[in-house]
Amino acid sequence: MKASHRLLAVLVAAIWGVNFVAIELGLRDLPPLVLTALRFVAAAVPLVFLVPRPSARLRYVVTYGLVLGVLKFGALFTALAAGMSAGLASLVLQAQALMSVLLAAAVLGERPARAQVAGVLVGSAGIGVLAVGSGGHATVIGFLLTLFAAASWAVANLVMRASGEQRPLSLLVWSSLVPPLPLLGLAGVIDGGEAVLDAITGLSWRGLLAVAYVAYVSTLVGFGIWNRLIARYSIARVAPFSLLVPVFGLSAAWLLLDEPVGPTELVAGAIVLAGLALVVRRSTPDRDDATTAGEGGEPEHARPVAA
Template sequence: MKASHRLLALLVAAIWGVNFVAIELGLRDLPPLVLTALRFVAAAVPLVFLVPRPSARLRYVVAYGLVLGVLKFGALFTALAAGMSAGLASLVLQAQALMSVLLAAAVLGERPARAQVTGVLVGSVGIGLLAIHSGGHASVIGFVLTLFAAASWALANLVMRASDETRPLSLLVWSSLVPPLPLLGLAGVVDGGQAVLDAITGLSWRGVLAVAYVAYVSTLVGFGIWNRLIAQYSIARVAPFSLLVPVFGLSAAWLLLDEPVGPTELAAAATVLAGLALVVRRSTADRNNATDASEGREPEYAPAATA
C-alpha cells in the first residue's frame, strides 16, 4: 500500500474514532434508528443528484445499503442506546478486522500473508486488553448487537470488494437511499410513530450537528476513502487499519468528554500499533518485491494473491 494511502487509512481511523463521541451526543436527542435513518438521508441528498450512478450491478448497491445501513449501523446505534458505552463499542466493533480477513479468504479466495494474520491477531489482543480494562457497564443485548454490527461491517466490506465498483463514492451515495425507509419503519415499530415524528420535528442543534458529522464526515468522507482503498487493495491490507479506531476513540473521549486514559490503555494502544505495523510492513514488502520483479530481479518471496 502506498504511503499516501496509509495516511488516508489513518485519517479514516481518526474520523471514525471521533464518530463515537458524535453518536453519543446525537443519541441524547434522537432514538437510535431515527438517528441512523437521518444519517443516510443526509448522506444521499443532494449528492444523489450530482454524482453518476454506480458502475456495480443494482443488487450490490441494494445489498451494500442494507448490510451497512440497516444491519451494521442500525445494530450499533441501538446497542449504544441500550447501554453499550461508546468507548467499549469502539473496541468490540473492531472485531470486524479479523472477521473481514477470514471472510475474504473463505469467499473471495484472498490469501492473507502470515504477517498480516499475525498483525490482526496482535492488534486484536490490544483491543481485548482495552475492553477488559474498560470496565464499561454494557448490557448483554448491547454487547451482542455490537458484535452483530462488527459481522455486518465485515460483510459490507465483502460486498464492496465483490461489486468491482469503479466509483466508490457513487456506490456510497446511491446505496444511502436504501436504509432510511426500513430504518424509519423499524423505528415506528420500536418507538412508536408519534415518537419518531416528534424526534424529527423537534430536532435540536446538537442533533443537527451530530447528524452532520456522522453523515458527511464519517459516512461520505470516511467510507468514501475506505471503499476506495477496499476496491484497490485486498481486504487483508485495509481492514486492519480499523484497529486504530479505538485508539483515536479513547483519545477523543479524553479530549472532549474528559474520560481518563491510564497506563493500561496506553500499553494496549501500543500493542494495536505493533499489530498494525506488521500489516503495513508486509504491504511495503509486497510492493518492493513487485518492483524488483518488474526490473528483472527475483523477489525474495511471492506476494499474497488477491482477488
C-alpha cells in the same frame, strides 16, 4: 500499500474514533434508528443528484445499503442506546478486522500473508486488553448487537470488494437511499410513529451537528476513502487499520467528554500499533496487494460472489 494511502487509512480511523462521541451526543436527542435513518438521508441528498450512478450491478448497491445501513449501523446505534458504552463499542466493533480477513479468504480467495494474520491477531489482543481494562460497561443485548454490527461491517466490506465498483463514492451515495425507509419503519414499530415524528421535528442544534458529522464526515469522507482503498487493495491490507479506531475513540472521549485514559489504555494502544506495524511492514513486493497488476499498478476488480 502506498505511504499516502496508509495515511488516508489512519485518517479514516481518526474520523471514526471521533464518530463515537458524535453518536453518543446525537442519541441524547434522537432514538437510535431515527438517528441512523437521518444519517443516510443526509448522506444521499443532494449528492445523489450530482454524482453518477454506480458501475456495480443494482443488487450490490441494494445489498451494500441494507448490510451497512440497516444491519451494521442500525445494530450499533441501538446497542449504544441499550447500554453499550461508546468506548467499549469502539473496541468490540473492531472484531470486524479479523472477520473481514477471514471472509475475504473464504469467499474471495484473498490469502493474507503471515505478517498480516499476525498483525491482526496482535492488534486484536490489544483490543482485548482495552476491553478488559478500560472500565467500559455493557448490557448483554448491547454487547451482542455490537458484535452483530461488527459481523455486518465485515460482510459490507466483502460486498464492496466483490462488486468491482469503479466509483466508490457513487456506490456509497446511491446505496444511502436504501436504509432510511426500512430504518424509519422499524423505528415506528419500536418507538411509535408519534415519537419518531416528534424526534425529527424537534431536532436540536446538538442533534443536527451530530447528524452532520456522522453523515458527511464519517459516512461520505470516512467510508468514501475506505471504500476506495478496499476497491484498490486486498481486504487484508485495509481492514486492520480499523484497529486504530478505539485508540482515537478513547482519545476523543478524553478530550471532548472528559473520560479518563489510564496506563491500561496506553499499553493496549501500543500493542495495537505494534500489530498494525506488522500488517503494513514492507514484505515481498506486491505479495500482499491482491489488486496490483502489471507495470501500471492499476487495480484488478475482485471477482463477484456467486449469486
